Amino acid sequence: MNRKYAIGILVILAVIILIAWKLTVNKNKLDEKNGPIKTIAVRIPVNVAAVKEQLMMISILKTGSLAPFKEVKVLSVTSGIVRQLPIELGDHVRQGQQLALMDTRLLQIDLQKSEVNQAKMKNDLQTYTDLFNGNAATQEKVNEVRQNYTDQVNQSDHLRKQIADGAILAPTSGIISVKSVEQGAFVNAGADILTIVNLSKAKVQVNLGEAEVYQIKEGQPVKITTDVYPNKIFNGKVSFISPQADAVHNYLVEIIVDNTQQSILRSGTFVYADFSKTTKQQMLVIPRESLTASIKDASVFVVENSVVHQRAIKTGIETNGMIQVLEGLKQGEQVVVSGQINLRDGTAVDISK
Secondary structure (H helix, E strand, C coil), rough: CCHHHHHHHHHHHHHHHHHHHHCCCCCCCCHHCCCCCCCCCCCEEEEECEEEEEEEEEEEEEEEEEEEEEEEEECCCCCEEECCCCCCCCCCEECCCCCEECCHHHHHHHHHHHHHHHHHHHHHHHHHHHHHHCCCCCCCHHHHHHHHHHHHHHHHHHHHHHHHHCCEEECCCCCEEEECCCCCCCCCCCCEEEEEEEEEEEEEEEECCHHHHHCCCCEEEEEEEECCCEEEEEEEEEEEECCCCCCCEEEEEEEECCCCCCCCCCCCEEEEEEEEEEEEEEEEEEEECCCCCCCCCCCEEEEEEEEEEEEEEEEEEECCEEEEECCCCCCCCEEEECCHHHHHCEEEEEEEC
């Protein structure tokens, strides 16, 4: 009986162990089925180019905008009412021409009174001088009368100057570009009345790099063109070359343009300055197609250990499909030139041979 009992227990244990093993196997299969799906990393195929230094032939052709040769604000010297102002916007005026007249009638009355007093004091001075010569007056009295007469002369001169200042004259020839007040208005001393621009000549300011600025000299002729007059060339000359570079090693160059031709150039017009010179310059360059955005917001994908990283760069001139890199890259680095549409920062890539 005991033998049969022991066999039964062993059978029961074997069944339990079998059931437990089966449950464990099933659970492992379910866990494997419900677990994370293993993915295979996909590398994006791309073409790359190395950042390199290259000797480039560069034509010195710069862009700029025109500014007046002279721009002068006409100010009121005295306070008062603008009695005459016959000038209108766009009028051509010549240097020394009367532009406006302030109301000086009260000043003229004061001048008449001052001149009367001046004449009286002159007679008094003569009288006391004669008395002094006859020992009938003191030196102190003569000095006092002379000082009063001198003060009155100065006051008359001051009034004459104020009256003369009431006639506002053109300090330069040119065109009226701003009319700040109208006839009959009251203005304070120093107030703007008019603005004159002299466009008989015009200025163009451009920036040249270090390699370019040594190719030009003052007095050198420059061809100025504009999209406004596509088939016309305006003659210019280099009038100034800055002796000091700015923070990015550019030199300011100023060109004076002859603007007396029939097709007048207006201030602010966008122009091209052709120095008719070329220069060789060693520069860091990359292919133009490697840019992922516009030149203004330029960036590229740089490959490092088969992974790309997007990097902002600063670009310079563009020539023959290559663009200059001013900041952001080093010689020898690899940039993606095709396949960028499928990339983002950190994407694994496979460089196509």
